[in-house]
Amino acid sequence: MADTLDIKISKTTTSKLPETDFSNLPFGKIFSDHMFVADYDNGEWKNFEIVPYGNLSFSPAMASLHYGQTFFEGLKAFKQKDGKIVVFRPYKNAQRFNLSAARMCMPALSEEIFVKSIAALVDLDRNWVPDAANHSLYIRPFMFATDPYLGVQPSKSYKYMILTCPVGAYFAKPLKVKIENKYSRASEGGFGFAKAGGNYGGSLFPAQEALKEGFDQVIWTDGKDHAFIEELGAANVMFVIDGTLVTPSTRDTILNGVTRDSVLTLARNWGVPVEERRVSVAEVIEGLKAGKLTEAFGVGTAATVTSIATIGYEGELYHLPEATADQFSSKALKILTDMRYGLAPDEFDWNYVI
Numbered sequence: 128m129a130d131t132l133d134i135k136i137s138k139t140t141t142s143k144l145p146e147t148d149f150s151n152l153p154f155g156k157i158f159s160d161h162m163f164v165a166d167y168d169n170g171e172w173k174n175f176e177i178v179p180y181g182n183l184s185f186s187p188a189m190a191s192l193h194y195g196q197t198f199f200e201g202l203k204a205f206k207q208k209d210g211k212i213v214v215f216r217p218y219k220n221a222q223r224f225n226l227s228a229a230r231m232c233m234p235a236l237s238e239e240i241f242v243k244s245i246a247a248l249v250d251l252d253r254n255w256v257p258d259a260a261n262h263s264l265y266i267r268p269f270m271f272a273t274d275p276y277l278g279v280q281p282s283k284s285y286k287y288m289i290l291t292c293p294v295g296a297y298f299a300k301p302l303k304v305k306i307e308n309k310y311s312r313a314s315e316g317g318f319g320f321a322k323a324g325g326n327y328g329g330s331l332f333p334a335q336e337a338l339k340e341g342f343d344q345v346i347w348t349d350g351k352d353h354a355f356i357e358e359l360g361a362a363n364v365m366f367v368i369d370g371t372l373v374t375p376s377t378r379d380t381i382l383n384g385v386t387r388d389s390v391l392t393l394a395r396n397w398g399v400p401v402e403e404r405r406v407s408v409a410e411v412i413e414g415l416k417a418g419k420l421t422e423a424f425g426v427g428t429a430a431t432v433t434s435i436a437t438i439g440y441e442g443e444l445y446h447l448p449e450a451t452a453d454q455f456s457s458k459a460l461k462i463l464t465d466m467r468y469g470l471a472p473d474e475f476d477w478n479y480v481i
């Protein structure tokens with residue numbers, strides 16, 4: 128595993144583990160003891176290091192601060208009942224990492240370095256992987272431009288880093304969401320498919336507006352006519368319509384989610400009819416009115432599988448039937464969870480053992 132990547136490890140002398148309350152883990156606020164750091168310079172990745180989690184110092188002219196040349200990934204490690212630690216499908220994130228890098232004019236990182244750097248960090252901080260149900264270690268690899276230069280051009284130097292956070296559930300309850308028909312997250316020819324920081328920065332204002340109206344999240348629609356469904360906040364979105372699992376097909380405005388792919392794989396394996404295609408707002412509203420749309424849910428690493436209870440559109444609220452244990456999304460969440468925690472066979476070889 129990690130031994131084939133030459134990593135200099137400097138361990139902390141003051142672990143925060145004893146003072147960390149694992150019964151209260153708000154998402155993304157508590158960081159484990161160490162972080163991974165590497166530099167890109169003169170056309171190559173170097174200086175692979177694991178160091179104590181802490182602040183770094185940079186030039187205020189650093190390119191990523193001014194022009195957003197930065198992107199990230201998100202994945203999770205789980206502790207299984209026999210103490211084994213697994214990371215869920217890290218090679219999928221490695222592939223997407225490089226798709227984001229290419230679109231942002233940033234250097235590729237080999238899948239081996241990506242996965243092995245994660246493995247080394249998680250291995251060192253393995254005691255930070257929570258063992259409570261629905262808890263995990265969230266892993267945040269990211270890359271950013273570091274040239275101290277204010278001209279608008281791709282940076283020549285970069286940093287690749289990984290942070291990890293013990294986390295519980297991201298969403299506490301089924302969501303009340305709004306189909307967004309004014310703002311958009313991404314446009315044709317843009318970079319919505321990349322996990323670039325700017326996609327999230329631009330989503331904050333519409334999300335705040337929706338919050339003021341009493342919604343938890345927005346369902347993004349296409350940037351041209353707001354006629355087609357795209358994503359749900361920072362997750363992909365799926366519907367069950369007339370017993371068919373329907374989800375927007377991926378395109379340059381949509382992030383190709385690992386959870387999305389996993390849920391579609393499970394559905395196809397179970398013989399559930401699946402349609403990946405453009406999904407119009409009109410058909411969702413008609414389906415809700417006619418009672419044919421029986422489930423709506425978000426799928427993502429942080430979100431796992433999160434039910435939507437209420438959908439708002441043009442001033443109307445549409446309520447979905449109360450979730451039951453035997454509906455598709457509940458079954459998909461249960462099997463995914465069981466596979467990750469080693470309580471069900473890892474049929475598709477999704478768990479990468481640390």
Ligand code: PLP
Binds near residue numbers: 383386428
């Ligand atoms: N869409 C967006 C915009 C996201 O930020 C995420 C979260 O990573 C997803 C979809 C779901 O992707 P994944 O399942 O790979 O986490």
Ligand code: COI
Binds near residue numbers: 200202361428
């Ligand atoms: C993820 O699910 O990994 C995300 O990126 C969601 C969010 C925390 C940005």
